[in-house]
Amino acid sequence: MADAFGNAIGQSIVGQMMATEGEKRTAQIASNLAQETQQANSQINSDFARSQQEFSDQIASQFDASVSRDLDQFAAQQTERSIIGAAEAGFNTPRIQALAIPTSVQAAINDAAALNITQTSGGFDFKSASMALRQQQDTAKRSAVQSAVESGNYSEAVRLASESLRANDPIGYALANQTQDAPSAVTRALGGLRLVGGAIDVGIGTALSATGVGAYVGVPLAAYGADQYVTGSRSLVTGLGADSAFVQAGEYAGLSPFAAQALELVTGLGLNVGGTAASAARVSSRTGTESLLDLSSVTDISPGLYRVDPTQLRFSQHVASPNFSSGGTISDLVAELRAGKSVDDVRGGPLRVIIEDGKAFSLDNRRLVAFNAARVESVPIQVLSRSDETVSTLLRNPTRFAPIAGEGQYIAIAPAAEQSAAWQLLRQNGLIR
């Protein structure tokens, strides 16, 4: 009896010892997992920060190059401006009220000021400006994607799943089935591909989300991309296979793992085909009135309606009155535009434009002055055929069709009484033909 009791006690102690041993091992595994998770998190955060910095540097470099080009242009224009100033003093000719300059430098300076960028001795700190701009864009994009996603139930579910995974377990390590799979380089590589594909889908989907019909594909595609991005990043870091939130949701809804994965594959293909089609539709719509035509990269343009950045247009006249013939002044229009008036509601219709030697000249100079002064981003234009009768009317009037220095980067704004003297002044100085 005593032996039996002693055996029972002994077994119990051995059992407890075994249990304690098991718990220790479990705790050790858990500790290891936590440590690895922390290291992986740290690595992914570091990689993300580095890629963000590289991207910011790239943007800053492009921005600096653009500003440098604009500054050169501005210097050339300032020289031209001094010539006019000297001539004005020397010839005692009329006072030109203002010299309107459609410069992007001015826009850049205004942008920097708007972003509270301080001026340094060498100029503006454009790198900081561009990074601040990037931050603004990121915030705006995030909020746009969020509101777009919130408007659709389908995408909302996927987004929430992704967000919760990111918040509680950024790399999904604890959810991975570590007992079934060993970390694999192949799985890691596939995870990397999945991450890249997801990022691309997010990019395309986000871009399409801003459009009308494209949003029907764009929003789910962005959400799908985000899910793939998160899942891919988990596999990339852990080297372990992982189910996306889409598959988990499918399984939760009663589908088998295989069926859920098949549905994910079909959905992904469908969304990507739809996204490609929607992107193609956007590209093809660039010939319509809603797309922005880059005049710096074209040599000739077919007659028709387009939208352009007004700073890319040139003035066809050397001088224009500050008053509109239909009433009001250029300053009035600038004030209205700054107060929120749409450029499409401005009287006169699209700016009429003629292309000569690859340069786009506006025939509606006063409105162009106002649009540039108000820093309007895009304006509707109608490119006229060079054989058009409207063009012949202007061509017969040299005083109406004489851009300064043949380039039309400037226009003098002078009242009617002083325009003929301005004409003489510019002609004497070889600035008009």
Next chain:
Amino acid sequence: MLLKKEISIGDFDGCPVWHFDPDLEQFSPLISIDTPIGSIDELHFHAKFVSPQGIEFRGSVTGQGDTAIGIWSNGRWYALHKGWKQTSFEQLSALVRDGGIQVDNPSKLLPLKFMTLINREPYVDWSGEFDLG
């Protein structure tokens, strides 16, 4: 004062000289030589043109005729301006095309000899040659 957004060749029969106000963007007949103008380049004088092939056109010269001219044909203006060569050649091509003019190349119509058709005191008619080259 009579103001017109655009004039036709028939308007030159009533008045051989018209003033274009670049600010108002309108034409008015120049009745008196004392009318203040900003520049001679604001004046349009009735003229006739003859091509090297002997083809005659009616139209107007602007100012002294050294910068811009207008040819009236097929019920519309075709204009040539020395500073806007590409556009001017397309205007010339349209003139040839619309009028069914038989020339190998539209530029063969140049140079155009011109004679003003003012025929009114105190103006003095003059002649010249216009080319885009």
